Amino acid sequence: MKITSKILLLAGVAGMAIASLPAQAKDLGEGYFAKERFQVRLRGIGVFADGSGHVDNTTLATDADNAFVPEVDVTYFFTEHVAAELIAATSKHSVNAGTTDLGDAWILPPTLTLQYHFTPDNKFSPYVGAGLNYSIFYGEDTATGINDLDVGNGVGFALQAGFDYWINDNWGVNFDAKYIDLDVDVGVNSGALNAHNVDIDPVIIGAGISYRF
Helix, strand or coil, X not given: CCHHHHHHHHHHHHHHHHHCCCCCCCCCCCCCCCCCCEEEEEEEEEEECCCECECCCCCCEEEECCEEEEEEEEEEEXXXXXXXXXXXXXXXXXXXXXXXXXXXXXXXXXXXEEEEECCCCCCEEEEEEEEEEEEEEEEEEECCCCCCEEECCEEEEEEEEEEEEECCCCEEEXXXXXXXXXXXXXXXXXXXXXXXXXXXXXXXXEEEEEEEC
16 A cells, blocks of 8 residues: 555545534542553554655656654553653654765654554553654765765654554553654755755654553
8 A cells, every 4th residue: 555545545534523522521530649640661662664755856756765764652541541652763764866865864853643542441442543743864975976965854743543452551552643844954965966855754653561550
């Protein structure tokens, strides 16, 4: 399945699920510790970048490769169903223009999503989310023959869908999928060659363990 199809599927599932949310969310009850409010996860993720774009004044298409890295996230429950999740991960990607390797860059993409958990008290607990991503690019390393590589930071929206399967009251397993709409500017050769509005647009698929407390 192409990345575009994955994006449409994820967006459709999230949209239908959000449209079906109840009008009111149940609070966690009296007292701050009436119920577990925090959840942490450790996932292994695949970052599948689109990378499509073009180099200014040429027909050269741009591309970015995929990456597989660990990820940590923290979730805080405001109510029984409504939560916010912040993810922390970093990954390295190669950038190409046509068949030319421009070099590598690291991306740090903190993403904050607001989630709705449909059945938080059940073993199988699916959720959907939407939020904002701010991607910071650093550690650019130019390829042979390239004088300079500079990847600008970017802001984009994020869509999310996933589930936890709870083994006991505290421990579970997790599957998660995100789409991040992210366009960045790429400059090489000290600005002589530029690729504007490169669509990174990664689909991020992850699986791991969950702990709530």
